[in-house]
Amino acid sequence: MNRGDLSMYQHHTILPGGLANIADRDGTVTGFRVQVRIGFPRGMPLSMVEGFEVYVDHDNGPATDAVHAAPTDVLFRLRGRTYRIDDLADIVDQRWEMGEVAELLIARAGGLTPGLHIVTVTQFLRVGPTPEPAKTVGRRLVELSADVGVATLEWNGPPPSLTVKE
Amino acid sequence: MRRAVSFYSYQQTYYLRELTLEQCVQTAVATGAKGIEVIAEQMMPGFPDLDDTFYASWHEWMERYGAIPLVHDMFLDVQLHRGRPLDLNGQFEMLRRDIRHASRLGCQYLRMVVTTPPEVVARAIPYAAEQSVVLLLEVHTPWHVEHEWIQRHLEVYSRFGPEVCGIIPDFGIFVARFPRLQGEYALRSGVRPEIVRHVMDVYDAASGTASGPTDLSFLVTDVLQLGGEPIDVAFAKEASRHVWSNPSTLLDVMPYVHHVHAKFWEMTDDGDEYSIPYTELIETLRAGQYDGYLASEYEGQLWLRDIDEVDEIGAVRRHQDMLARLLNEPG
Numbered sequence: 001m002n003r004g005d006l007s008m009y010q011h012h013t014i015l016p017g018g019l020a021n022i023a024d025r026d027g028t029v030t031g032f033r034v035q036v037r038i039g040f041p042r043g044m045p046l047s048m049v050e051g052f053e054v055y056v057d058h059d060n061g062p063a064t065d066a067v068h069a070a071p072t073d074v075l076f077r078l079r080g081r082t083y084r085i086d087d088l089a090d091i092v093d094q095r096w097e098m099g100e101v102a103e104l105l106i107a108r109a110g111g112l113t114p115g116l117h118i119v120t121v122t123q124f125l126r127v128g129p130t131p132e133p134a135k136t137v138g139r140r141l142v143e144l145s146a147d148v149g150v151a152t153l154e155w156n157g158p159p160p161s162l163t164v165k166e
Numbered sequence: 167m168r169r170a171v172s173f174y175s176y177q178q179t180y181y182l183r184e185l186t187l188e189q190c191v192q193t194a195v196a197t198g199a200k201g202i203e204v205i206a207e208q209m210m211p212g213f214p215d216l217d218d219t220f221y222a223s224w225h226e227w228m229e230r231y232g233a234i235p236l237v238h239d240m241f242l243d244v245q246l247h248r249g250r251p252l253d254l255n256g257q258f259e260m261l262r263r264d265i266r267h268a269s270r271l272g273c274q275y276l277r278m279v280v281t282t283p284p285e286v287v288a289r290a291i292p293y294a295a296e297q298s299v300v301l302l303l304e305v306h307t308p309w310h311v312e313h314e315w316i317q318r319h320l321e322v323y324s325r326f327g328p329e330v331c332g333i334i335p336d337f338g339i340f341v342a343r344f345p346r347l348q349g350e351y352a353l354r355s356g357v358r359p360e361i362v363r364h365v366m367d368v369y370d371a372a373s374g375t376a377s378g379p380t381d382l383s384f385l386v387t388d389v390l391q392l393g394g395e396p397i398d399v400a401f402a403k404e405a406s407r408h409v410w411s412n413p414s415t416l417l418d419v420m421p422y423v424h425h426v427h428a429k430f431w432e433m434t435d436d437g438d439e440y441s442i443p444y445t446e447l448i449e450t451l452r453a454g455q456y457d458g459y460l461a462s463e464y465e466g467q468l469w470l471r472d473i474d475e476v477d478e479i480g481a482v483r484r485h486q487d488m489l490a491r492l493l494n495e496p497g
Contacts, residue, residue: 010472012182041177042207047246089248097211099181126245129281 013039013138014119015101020145021111029111032056032144033077033103039123039136043097046088049076050124050133052104056117067108071124075105116143167451168459169489170201170236172427173209175464175482178471180209185479188227193479195231197486198495201459202228203237203277203425206267214263221270228272236459237302237334237425238268239277242286254286261290261301269297275425277334280306280315284322291326301331302424310339310379310411311419323422332422336463337429341408342374343441345431348405351469357401361389365405373410374443382406413443413450420454431466433484437491448492460489 018035034054038044051071058068076083078096082105096102104121119142124133171194179185185193187209194202206213210220228235242260244252252260261278268276276299278287287301294301303319305311316333323331344366352362365385372380382405389402416423432440448460462485467476490497 012178012471037181041174041181042205042241043211043213044207045243045246047248048243050248092246093215095211095213098177098208099183100211126248127241127243129242129244131245131249131251 010138011140013037013123013136014121014140014142016140016142017145018101018103019112019117019119019142022105023111030109031105031107032112033105034119034121034142035101035103036121036123036138037099037101038096038125039138040125040127040134041098042127043095043100044125044127046076046078046083046091046094046096048126049085049088049096050126051085052076052124053122054104054106055120056112058118067106067112069104069106073106077103077105112144114144114146116141118142167448167456167493168201169197169199169486169493170203170234170459170461171197171199171482171486172203172205172237172239172461172463174203174205174239175462176478177205177208178467178476179478188223191227191231191233194482195233197462197483198490199462199486200232200234201236201461202233203239203461203463204235204271204273205239206264207241214267216267216270224271235272237275237277237461238264238271238273240264240268240279242279242282244281254283254289257283257286258289261286262293265290265294265297265299265301268299273299275300275302275334277425278303280304280309284319287319287331288322288325291330295330300329300424302334303332304334304336304427305339306336306427307338307341307409308407310409311335311415312379312411320419320422328421328424332424333419334425334427335416335423336427337442337444337447338427338465339379339409339411340413340443340447341410341441342443344369344373344405344408345441345466345469347432347440347466347469351472352401354472355397355401357398358392358394361392361394361398361401364388364392365402369405369408373408375410376412379409379411382408413447416450417454420456423451423454423456423458425458426451426456426460427463428460428485428489429463429465430481430485431464431469433481433488437484437488439485439488444488444492460493462486462489 013036015035021029021032023029052074054069056067120139123136126133173190176190349362349366385402385406389398430439434440462482464481470476
């Protein structure tokens with residue numbers, strides 16, 4: 001566990017009611033989603049969104065009933081469209097606006113257990129003059145929503161075999 | 167000298183959807199400021215493809231609230247494509263796009279980020295002049311007026327003259343005292359107290375004097391010697407980005423100073439800024455016969471948002487009150 005982080009925006013990048021399980025069309029719970037706002041004080045083309053890393057209920061090391069989603073395991077959903085992170089690299093004419101809510105979708109059979117979870121989302125955004133992305137860590141205690149978002153999400157199975165629905 | 171507000175100041179309020187762009191205009195004007203500096207990529211969703219309706223609304227707000235569109239703040243997305251940085255041509259095209267936008271907003275000035283290459287500016291100046299937009303490089307930490315990079319820009323600008331290009335000094339290059347909000351934030355984040363103390367002491371000893379500019383990059387070495395862990399080193403790095411340079415350095419470049427970012431972090435109970443010597447800076451600008459705007463640029467939210475104590479609207483109001491006082495405006 002690190003002692004803290006000096007990065008910007010902190011908990012405001014994660015929405016207080018932004019955690020919910022997601023289900024397949026037949027009702028099987030296949031994962032969860034986290035609602036996030038951009039970790040930078042401006043919007044940017046999707047091509048500059050380098051990726052996300054998501055932890056639930058732990059930080060670095062292994063923990064019981066903890067989730068760690070590596071950048072390649074996260075799907076990004078904005079304005080009704082779901083993207084794999086690598087798909088974002090070529091999208092220069094769509095933007096994630098400042099303060100706009102996006103969703104990160106993460107596969108986890110059965111989803112998360114009800115109750116409070118510590119959600120940590122690291123955002124990597126290629127905003128500077130050099131290729132190294134800026135890193136923002138948001139962390140927040142969020143209660144798993146009982147019913148929000150379950151039916152509205154298109155979930156296509158666990159990465160990396162999933163196909164992205166337009 | 168006149169007063170303006172940069173909407174950078176209201177970033178978190180907008181981010182959390184507590185103010186719309188129109189309400190930012192109203193809120194800024196209510197402080198007595200007239201000039202508006204606006205960041206399209208914060209508050210104009212859909213940029214750069216904004217339609218006529220948007221620009222029509224913008225001008226309607228300016229008229230309704232008696233505001234003056236002044237500056238469009240541009241960013242240069244050099245890393246737009248993964249693994250393939252924009253070449254100078256691509257950067258020029260992006261700047262050209264933003265010049266057109268500034269012109270449509272009715273902004274006289276365009277703020278270029280400090281990393282913009284001088285070659286790109288030189289290429290864009292003729293188009294900017296055609297669009298009645300003056301290109302201004304923001305002189306921002308860790309650079310300062312006398313820095314080689316800024317001097318390179320000024321050399322290029324001297325070929326065109328100060329009517330079409332210039333600079334925006336950001337008052338963050340005149341940090342006389344280490345921002346205590348940043349020290350408190352570091353403590354809450356877990357930086358070791360003795361390291362926070364050391365960094366603040368070293369900074370304060372080196373700054374605010376007749377000498378300068380400061381280069382405190384050795385703070386990182388200091389902190390490593392004190393047994394600093396990554397977060398302590400990160401704090402030292404951030405701290406060493408502050409710059410104290412002598413306000414008199416402005417006097418050498420006054421013809422190129424068209425606009426000023428009146429940066430601030432903390433208004434004290436006495437109505438002054440904690441870190442930046444505003445009285446001295448405004449006296450210097452007066453001596454240089456500056457007659458442009460001072461735009462409040464609040465950045466204290468950075469060190470308060472973790473404890474939800476951000477009041478951007480109130481901070482800007484108190485800062486504007488200070489500016490009005492220092493400019494001897496009739497109360």
